Amino acid sequence: MSSNESIISIQNVSKAFGKQEVLTDISLDINKGEIFGLLGPSGAGKTTLVKMLIGLEIPNRGENFLFHEKMPSLKLIERVGYMAQSDALYGELSAKENLEFFGSLFGLKGKMLQGRIREVMDVVQLTDHVNKSVHNYSGGMKRRLSLAIALLHEPELLILDEPTVGIDPVLRKSIWDAFYELNAKGTTIIVTTHVMGEAEKCHRLALLRDGGLIAVGTPDELKENTNSSSIEEAFLVYGGVNA
Amino acid sequence: MRVRALFIRILRQIIRDKRTMALLIFAPILILTMLHLVFNGDDYVPKVGLVEIPEALEAQLNLDDAEITKYSDEGTAKTAIEEQILDGYIVFDKNIPSIVLEGSDPNVNGATMRWIQEAFKPLQPAGTASDLEIEYVHGSDDMGQFDYFGPVLLGFFIFFFVFLIAGVSFLRERTTGTLERLLSSPLRKWEIVVGYIVGFGIFTVIQSTIIVSYAIYVLGMLMEGAFIYVLLITLALSFTALTLGTLLSAFANNELQMIQFIPIVIVPQIFFSGLFNLETISEWLNWIGPFTPLYYAADALRNVMVRGAGWDEIYLNLLVLIGFSVFFVILNILALRKYRKI
Numbered sequence: 001m002s003s004n005e006s007i008i009s010i011q012n013v014s015k016a017f018g019k020q021e022v023l024t025d026i027s028l029d030i031n032k033g034e035i036f037g038l039l040g041p042s043g044a045g046k047t048t049l050v051k052m053l054i055g056l057e058i059p060n061r062g063e064n065f066l067f068h069e070k071m072p073s074l075k076l077i078e079r080v081g082y083m084a085q086s087d088a089l090y091g092e093l094s095a096k097e098n099l100e101f102f103g104s105l106f107g108l109k110g111k112m113l114q115g116r117i118r119e120v121m122d123v124v125q126l127t128d129h130v131n132k133s134v135h136n137y138s139g140g141m142k143r144r145l146s147l148a149i150a151l152l153h154e155p156e157l158l159i160l161d162e163p164t165v166g167i168d169p170v171l172r173k174s175i176w177d178a179f180y181e182l183n184a185k186g187t188t189i190i191v192t193t194h195v196m197g198e199a200e201k202c203h204r205l206a207l208l209r210d211g212g213l214i215a216v217g218t219p220d221e222l223k224e225n226t227n228s229s230s231i232e233e234a235f236l237v238y239g240g241v242n243a
Numbered sequence: 244m245r246v247r248a249l250f251i252r253i254l255r256q257i258i259r260d261k262r263t264m265a266l267l268i269f270a271p272i273l274i275l276t277m278l279h280l281v282f283n284g285d286d287y288v289p290k291v292g293l294v295e296i297p298e299a300l301e302a303q304l305n306l307d308d309a310e311i312t313k314y315s316d317e318g319t320a321k322t323a324i325e326e327q328i329l330d331g332y333i334v335f336d337k338n339i340p341s342i343v344l345e346g347s348d349p350n351v352n353g354a355t356m357r358w359i360q361e362a363f364k365p366l367q368p369a370g371t372a373s374d375l376e377i378e379y380v381h382g383s384d385d386m387g388q389f390d391y392f393g394p395v396l397l398g399f400f401i402f403f404f405v406f407l408i409a410g411v412s413f414l415r416e417r418t419t420g421t422l423e424r425l426l427s428s429p430l431r432k433w434e435i436v437v438g439y440i441v442g443f444g445i446f447t448v449i450q451s452t453i454i455v456s457y458a459i460y461v462l463g464m465l466m467e468g469a470f471i472y473v474l475l476i477t478l479a480l481s482f483t484a485l486t487l488g489t490l491l492s493a494f495a496n497n498e499l500q501m502i503q504f505i506p507i508v509i510v511p512q513i514f515f516s517g518l519f520n521l522e523t524i525s526e527w528l529n530w531i532g533p534f535t536p537l538y539y540a541a542d543a544l545r546n547v548m549v550r551g552a553g554w555d556e557i558y559l560n561l562l563v564l565i566g567f568s569v570f571f572v573i574l575n576i577l578a579l580r581k582y583r584k585i
Contacts, residue, residue: 054427055427055583055584056423056426056427056582056583058584072583072584074429074431077427077428077429078429080427082424082427084420084423084424084427085420086419086420086423087419087420088419088420088421088423088424089419089421090252090256090421091419092255092256092259092260093252093255093256093259097252097255100248101248101249101251101252102424102428104245104247104248105245105248105249105425105428105429105430106428106429107245107429133259149424
């Protein structure tokens with residue numbers, strides 16, 4: 001699906017919180033139409049990196065470009081769907097009311113909004129629970145509703161921070177099927193994960209460790225270059241540890 | 244419209260949260276009722292002893308409204324005071340009365356002294372000070388302490404509860420990550436603040452109408468001015484409370500830390516709100532008053548409710564309250580820059 005047209009360009013980006021450096025000199029291009037995985041252990045700087053892409057963090061050095069424009073920019077935000085690590089839902093409200101609220105922030109209304117709500121709830125398989133209060137949702141259901149909200153305004157670019165944490169394997173597969181389906185329609189997807197197995201599902205991967213970028217490539221390239229049989233082994237080789 | 248979506252969501256949340264709704268409406272009603280009962284209770288009946296009173300004199304005194312005990316010597320009366328049976332006694336030495344009080348409770352002292360003055364009135368020649376006619380420019384002689392405190396307390400409760408609820412709900416927006424989600428949408432920062440103001444504003448109008456109506460029509464609080472002015476003042480005050488609450492929530496990491504602002508931000512305002520006479524507050528403290536929003540709201544509420552003031556007398560106070568709100572709104576927007584720079 002992927003073309004060579006870059007829609008995200010991260011150029012020599014560094015970020016520090018106080019004295020602690022979280023990202024060191026990252027340069028990375030992500031192409032239109034690919035499913036791109038950011039793989040690394042917790043604390044590697046994945047979340048900080050994606051937050052910078054939607055403008056919630058500003059780099060100390062370097063620049064981020066989305067759709068060839070410099071971030072942060074409110075105009076660009078509308079074209080991005082973001083799902084954070086926390087579920088970020090209003091527990092007192094029903095799933096539908098949550099969707100209606102976030103949908104109208106993106107200018108969706110009336111029949112259009114109701115239609116989109118049906119579609120996204122179908123994607124995450126929550127159609128039967130649309131009128132339930134979010135308080136009564138399980139952890140996995142909240143995660144899926146959170147994903148549904150990110151899909152609501154049909155963004156060209158989806159940025160998903162650990163989208164499948166706490167979701168059972170059957171459902172995880174169906175969510176990945178949904179990603180492939182969206183991707184087939186032209187949506188670019190960026191996924192962060194610390195699950196090595198999940199990384200294999202991405203078109204291309206960036207390996208992050210201690211705030212540094214240690215490798216970029218397709219899963220097969222990464223394995224071939226290191227003579228490894230799994231991404232996990234490849235990660236160890238790139239991380240400077242002999243497997 | 245995005246602001247509309249935001250305030251509809253806030254109203255929905257308040258309505259769903261029955262307990263918070265009850266706190267916002269019934270807690271002030273409950274406390275006002277209790278204060279009404281405490282301050283407008285029956286007058287205190289002093290317990291007074293009369294020692295060696297000549298009979299001719301006793302016949303002339305007005306001995307109603309007190310529990311009278313007669314003693315033949317001062318020693319037993321003193322013992323009665325030690326045992327707290329008496330609040331005070333009058334001893335007659337050669338027809339010249341002198342008074343001894345138990346003295347530990349200023350309120351009881353006052354009530355006893357007032358009763359004694361009343362009791363001795365018939366002995367005084369006509370036309371002395373106590374017979375002067377008194378005219379009230381505002382209020383009346385049956386105006387209770389509750390009528391004077393009431394307007395201040397109304398303002399205080401509205402400020403207190405709106406501050407707390409708005410602060411906590413904004414805090415939750417940060418801790419649950421929904422604020423981040425709002426900021427990863429095209430929503431402008433000022434739209435967030437305005438959405439909060441409108442949402443809580445609508446609710447505060449309903450809340451104040453209920454509380455003020457209850458205080459006036461059920462508890463019979465003095466109300467000389469127009470109802471609409473009271474609503475205007477409470478609305479302006481609640482905007483201040485709301486914007487201050489959301490602002491301070493940026494400096495709290497959890498609900499408990501939000502509660503910790505109460506003794507620092509809320510309680511001191513009571514001292515400068517006119518519940519206590521401002522002229523008697525020591526000079527190195529009373530400059531704080533004009534920096535507290537409740538100071539202006541309480542003054543305006545009291546002017547309307549006790550003195551029947553109209554627009555001309557309250558608009559300055561309203562302007563100051565709006566000024567506070569605008570100032571806090573700007574600080575709120577600046578505080579949100581921490582999360583998104585644009």
